[in-house]
């Protein structure tokens with residue numbers, strides 16, 4: 001699974017790097033390093049929301065913040081990996 005996190009200016013201001021760091025930590029804690037790849041990307045065209053995150057080539061852009069990153073990981077990433 002490829003997780004792309006936007007580091008465009010709007011998302012950067014909302015804490016892209018915190019989100020990336022936290023995701024990295026969660027991936028490691030869950031031993032998912034061989035299944036998940038994290039990548040920083042530029043503007044995903046969804047600047048008005050939280051930090052924009054995309055999974056693989058999905059159209060959907062998720063909006064994640066430092067506060068919701070744990071839930072996002074549990075509910076979206078883990079669910080998709082075990083689906």
Ligand code: FES
Nearest residue numbers: 008011044046047
């Ligand atoms: S800067 Fe992140 S979606 Fe535009």
